[in-house]
Amino acid sequence: MVFQNIAVFLISTLFSLYIGAVLLRFLLALVRADFYNPLSQFLVKITNPVLVPLRRFIPPVGKIDSASLVLAFTLKLIAATLLMSIQGLDAGVGGLLLAVLADLIRTVVWIFMVALIIQAIMSWVGNSYGNPLGSLLDSLTAPILDPIRKFVPLIGMVDLSPLVAILLLQVVLIGLGGFPNI
Secondary structure, X not given: OHHHHXXXXXXXXXXXXXXXXXXXXXXXXXXXXXXXXXHHHHHHHHHHHHXXXXXXXXXXXXXXXXXXXXXXXXXXXXXXXXXXXXXXXXXXXXXXXXXXXXXXXXXXHHHHHHHHXXXXXXXXXXXXXXXXXXXXXXXXXHHHHHHHHOOOOOEOOEOOHHHHHHXXXXXXXXXXXXXXXX
């Protein structure tokens, strides 16, 4: 039982970290974030060994790096299969694929929520100008915050759009609650 728990922990953690890196790289490429940012370069270096060969077989579709999405989905499917076999669980193929897709969407939502929270904290403790993380977070969250800012005005010097975005992202997570977590 102890070894089973250790295996579940290690598989879940290691796969989640790498899948998160792949999805973050996908999102940063989608919003055209600074490729030469040190944090972007870190993501490129840890994901290139798998993505570069995969791109030979899976070309991009417009602005969408489909190889990253296929890699994230495949890794999540492998992780789910390993975790289910270790725990002695069995699920149908259709249910498993749907659960994997829902879990990837949850991961993307959490990436945005964490980015918004870090961005808010950075704005409270000092100027994020010149900080490599600040520019990436601005690029990443702009597609979510810009439409909200059209409807939510500044109150004094306080921008409430990140709070509204986090609330809306939480609603998405609640909507995904009907799908099992992997």
